[in-house]
Amino acid sequence: MLDNSKTAQIILSWLLAISFVIGILILPKYVFAEDLDDADPPQDLILKGDGKCTVCHDESSDNPILAIGKTKHGTTADHRTPTCTSCHGEGGNHEDTPHKAPMPQRTFGKKSVNSIEERNNACLACHQGGKRMHWSGSTHANRDVACTSCHTIHTEQDKVRNRITQPEVCFNCHKEMRQLINRPYRHPIREGKVICSDCHNPHGSAGPSKMVRDNVNDTCYTCHMEKRGPFVYNHPPVQENCAICHNPHGTTAPNLLRTRSPFICQECHEPNTHQGSSGTLTGAYARNTLARGCLNCHTQIHGSNMPENIRNESMFQR
Amino acid sequence: MFTATLDLRKFQYSIAFFTFLAATTSVYSSETNNDPVKELAKPRSVVNIGAGQLFNDNARFGQYTGLRNEGPYGIFNVDISKRYDDTGTWFKLLGRNLGLQNRDVHFEHSKQGNWGYFIDYSQTPRYEPFTVNTAVTGIGTTDPHIPTSPTTGNPAQLSTERHSIGFGFNKFLPGNLELHFHFRNEEKDGDRIFGRGNRLGEPRLSGFNGMPSPRAIGGFEFIPEPINSTIRIFGTTLDYVGKDLQLSGGYYGTMYNNKNALLTPVGGSTVGGIFSPSEYTPISLAPDNQSHQGFLSGGYSFTPTTRGTFKVAYTRATQTDTFTPSLFTAPGIGSNLGGRVDTALAQAGLTARPLQKLSINTNFRFEDRDDKTPVLFYNPMAAWHDDLNGNRWNGLNNPRSFRTITSKFEASYALPHNFRLVGSVDYEHRDRTGTATNTGHRFRTDELSYRAELRRSLSETITGTISYIHSDRFGSSFLTNTTGSGDPFFNLIAPSNLADRARDKVRFLANWDPIDSLSIQVSIDESFDNYGHRAGSDLGLRKGSARNYSLDATYTFSERLQATAWLSRNETHINQASRNAITDSGIREIWGANLHNIGTSVGLEVTAKPTDKLETGANFMFSDNTDKFNQKVTLEPQVNIVPNLTTQYSNLRLFARYDIRRNLGVRLDYILDHFKTNEWTWTGWRYTDGTTLTQDTNQMASFAFLSVLYSWQ
Structure with missing residues (x-):
């Protein structure tokens, strides 16, 4: 049996030894990084094999990269997590002679000499499929939009x-x-x-205008499902495309209409009687311009599900 | 109803409370971290708590946030992110605007690359920007009481609110498979502007075709619509991700449930007898409906430069909401519409680089929306009786089916100096069923577009694009509009979505970095539309144009000071024509309108970090929108005038953040919001029941708030 003082000495010795080893391993990276001997391989900080990159690209460099550790790309427990070279290439020349060849094999910044396709392929190597299934052939892909035009990878x-x-x-x-x-x-x-x-799915979709659903209307229905119907009396443009009448990005007419009543209605409707009246704020036909305009009477403009047909239901009056 | 509202409020507070609890727990369980690498590489969590004061009541600034009434408001945001590095397990809790009415909470727990689930909650208010002054009572119910004669009322504020709860789950499976499941339930409650009305025409001696026309009858009544509905969206997906092949297949379902089937206003004007507003009851509201979709999409890389993608889907949407039994229905009409729409979708695309300098891209899409709703005589008598305008219709319901085929071919060729020449042809073909009654109809439209583009994407100084697009829309012959008795109706207008159209469009975009610290972007596009007309008529849309100009500049003074300024101008113009109603003297004047919309916006943003501990920023935006309604009307020109409509909106945001220590800071924010308009939409309008709508045409609101930020890892 060891007495307490010997036990304490042994523990202390071990602690000192461990501290020394840890100090040898860790401290140089922060304090003496520039004095690394060529024979000592730089230690990885976050990603597998990142030592040869992080030895220069610490937070004080022009291209700090350590923040990637805060992201999903820095979760090393996930076997799919990439390394620096997965995206940037091996970049042997860059590492060996940083002053002569200052760029790694593949870069993503403004001054990159790599083609957009080449840059995007680095991302697509892992991020192909799922919501990015239709990236290939999408408008953004065809217009040379790089993934990094929108996404920043090395930030939380x-x-x-x-x-x-x-x-x-x-x-x-x-x-x-x-x-x-x-x-x-x-x-x-x-x-x-x-x-x-x-x-919109910026990565492309099977619908027009990169709609998240398969068409414009189905996308609108994700929030405005009451407009889907079908109704007893349907208003044809409603069924065809919401964007015939509405501009979802913002308008100067109520209810996101492209143009005000009566003008928007007159782009389709025959001038039978009151339908053709000019816009006015006074007189009898002010009813077509003021308040809800034509919808003052034709209230069910998206369709009426009233099975009766005695009060102009087919004209969406109730 | 009151109880339900109370419970909902309790629920909202519970959400905020539990988020607070989670944040507090997380703070106390956080580890002290002195490792500089870990500090740089471990996810950081932040809690932001404070209080603010809103100065001035307003309608627009707080339309979607609830910041409408002057007074104090709580500031509470959390962004908690915790990762266990040894297992790759994440806990994330994001809470935004927890002290306000537009709060969001998102909780996520996952083991990266293995499994994960999330729960989220979102609350979205929408306040009607106009105040309703009404004597109508029972707002928010299905049986509002309407005064029988004009009555002065009291101010009322209409609003709706959405509460959404969602959750989802994903699990990676052997064989490169991943399973997803998602569900969202959204409740929408409140009330919105609605109404009922019938013509209130000036007296006419005679109507169309010599038929007598009703004189000065009917009216318009304010009927607030009660909103109480549920949207549910759910689905499951199984993804396969291989090196060359990726597949994604699954199910997507939606359900809409409206708790209010009918609106049955009580009272209302009886002036006008059978044409009076009170006769227009009950009023149908949106019916329940649902849809179910099965889909499979995929992509395959044939070679490193050749890839194909596809999607096939089949959707069945139904609407079988029961008609209220008390309603009169014609013989043979069932208890519901029996609405059913089946949609088949097939899409395929191919991109390839057959030559080093040549890339091609093709796409084909087919969508068949087949409305299989039975067609029945909802009003067998319609063809023998005049409607209120003296016309007769067929009394059938009118399902419409659409078939759309789009295809595209694009080729791009690399030129010297990093230029590319791009050419493409797009074709869209649409088939529609239906009949021509009171609007024009054609069974088929086709649109063919050509695009030529010169692009430079790689350069240290200038990149950009210039393109020209020309498209032509044409189609089958317009059907002759006929009434239910077979008589020809008017055939003067080619509807905007069916009319022949020639469109020319030019786009220019340039990014210029003259020096490292300065970046300039110029964007210009113009388009011109020329519409075709029905034979013998020039009514409807004639011409249209749109212009967009933008100039952006970003200057980096130093690492600590950056500024961005931008200017955008948007102009649209539509020239269209219609024809006035017949006058007592028998004249029907063709009149035209030049509708202009002109928008100008400017913005300036500056961010500065004067010291290591102090960060400041300013963001200013001003937007001016003007609508001009230039009508060319000869008859009664003093009446047929629509004044210009101008709206100005500006917003200034200032902030300063001071770090007391590394993980503790204070932040002061100030927002000044100004909305000014001469909008006349409701000005001078008074419903038959006396209801009016008003708004403050010059709204200035400011919101100042002070908060503490605490962060940890």
């Missing part, structure tokens, strides 16, 4: 995946929308309650 907060900041990213290219969302009749886009990716 990817702006485009945040509901509040996502529209700013989209507006970098879709500038007209920046104006439309500030019109008086709008979806709550500014509040982050309806955002671009609620309706």
Whole structure:
């Protein structure tokens, strides 16, 4: 049996030894990184094999990269997690002679010399399928949009995946929308309650305009399902495409109508009697312009499910 | 009803409370971390708690947030992210605007690459920006009481609110498979502007074809619509992700349930006898409906440069909501519509690079929306009796089916100096069923588009695109509009979505980085539409145009100071024509309208970090929108005028954040919001029951809030 003092000495010795070993292993990376001997392979900090990158690219470098550790790309317990070279290539020359060949094999920044396709292939090597199934052939792919045009990989907060900041990213290219969302009749886009990716899949879809569902109407129904019907009396453009009458990005006419009543209705309806009346704020036909316009009478404009037909139900009056 | 509202409020507070509890627990269980690498590489959690004061009541600033009434509001946001590095297990809790009415909570627990589940909650209010001054009572119920004569009322605020709860689960399975399941339940409650009305025409001696026309009859009544419905969306997907082949197949279902089938207003005006508003009861509301879809999509990489994708889906949507038994239905009409719409979708695409410099892209999409709802005589007498306008219709319900085929071919060729030349042809073919009654109809439309584009995507200084698109829409002959008795109706207008149209569009986009610290972006696009007409007529849409200009500049003064400024202008123009009703002197004047919409917006954003501990920022945006309704009317020009409509909106946001220590900071925010308009939509309008709608045309609101940020790892 050892007495207590010997036990304490042994424990202390072990602690010192362990501390020494840890100190040898860890400290140089932060304190003496520049003095590394060529014979000592740099130690990995986050990802497998990242030592040869992080030895230079620490947080004080022009291209800090350690924050990737905060992201899903930094979760090493997941066997699928990539390494630096999975995306950036081996970059042998870059590592060996950083001053002569300052770029790794594949870069993603503004000054990248790699083609967009080459850059995107690095992402698609893992992110093919699922919601990105239709990336190939999508408008964004065809217009040379790089994944990194929208996504930032080495940061904890990817702006485009945040509901509040996502529209700013989209507006970098879709500038007209920046104006439309500030019109008086709008979806709550500014509040982050309806955002671009609620309706559009930027990675492509089987629907038009990269709709998240297979067509415009089915996408609108995800929130406005009461418009689906079918009704006893259908209003044909409603069934065909909501966007015939509405601009979901914002308008100056109530209910996101592209143009005000009576003008929008007169783009289709025959001038039988009152249907052809000009816009006015006074007189008998003000009823077609003021308040809900034509909808003052034709209230069920999306369709009426009234089986009776004695009060102009087919004209959507009840 | 009150009890339900109370419970809902309790639920909202419970959500906020549990989020607070989770945040607190997480703070106390956090580890102290002195390892600099871990600090840089471990997920960080932040809690933000504070209070703010809203100055001035408003309708627009708080339309979707509930920040409408002057007073104090709570600030509470959490973003908790915890990862166990040894297992790759994540806990995430995101709570946004928990102290406000538009709160969101998202909780996620997952073992990355193995399994995961999430639960989320979202609350979205919408306040009607106009205040209703009404004597109508029972707002929010299905049997509102309507005054029988104009009555002065009291202010009422209409609003709706959505409460959504969702959850989902995913699990990776052997064989590169992943299973997903998702479910969302959304309750929408409240009330919105609605009404009923019948013509209130000025007296006419005679109507169409010499038929007598009712004189000065009917009226318009304010009937608030009660909203109390549920949307459910659910589905499951099985994904296969292989090196070359990826597949995704599953089920997607939706259900809509409206707790209000009919609106049965009580009272109302009886002036006008059978044409009076009170006769328009009950009023049908949106029926329950549901849909079920099975789908399979996939992609296959034939070679590193050749890939094909596809999707096939089949959807059955039904609407079999029971007609209220007390309603009169014609013989043979069942207890419900028997609505059924089957939609088949098939899509396939192929991208390839047959030559080093040549890329091609083709796509084909077929969608057949087949409305199989039985066609029945809902009003067998319709063809023998005039409607209120003196016309006769066929009394049938009118299901419509659509078949759409779109195809695309695009080729892109690499030129020297990183330029690419792109050419494409798009074709869209639409078939529609239906008949031509009171609007024009054609069974088929086709649209053919050509695009030529020159693009430069790779350059250290200038990248950009210039493109030209021309498209032509045409189709089958317009059917002759006929009434139910077979008589020809008017045949003067080619509806906007069916009319022949020639469209030319030019786009230009350039990104220029003249120096490292300056980035400039210029965007211009213009399009011109020319519409075709029905034979012998030039009514309907004639011409249209749209112009969008934008200029953006970002300047980096230093690592600590950046500024971005932008300007956008949008102009649209529509020229269209219609024809006024017949006057007592027998004149029907053709009149035209030039509708202009002009929008100008500017923005400026500055972010600065004067010291290591202080970060500040300012964001300003101003938007001006003007609608011009230039009508060319000869008869009664003093009456047929629609004044310009202008709306200005500006928003200024300032913030300053000071870090007291590494994990503790304070933040001061200030928002100034200004909305100004001369909108006349409800000005001068008074419902027959006396209801009016008003809004403050010059709304200025400011919101200042101070909060503490605490972060940990």
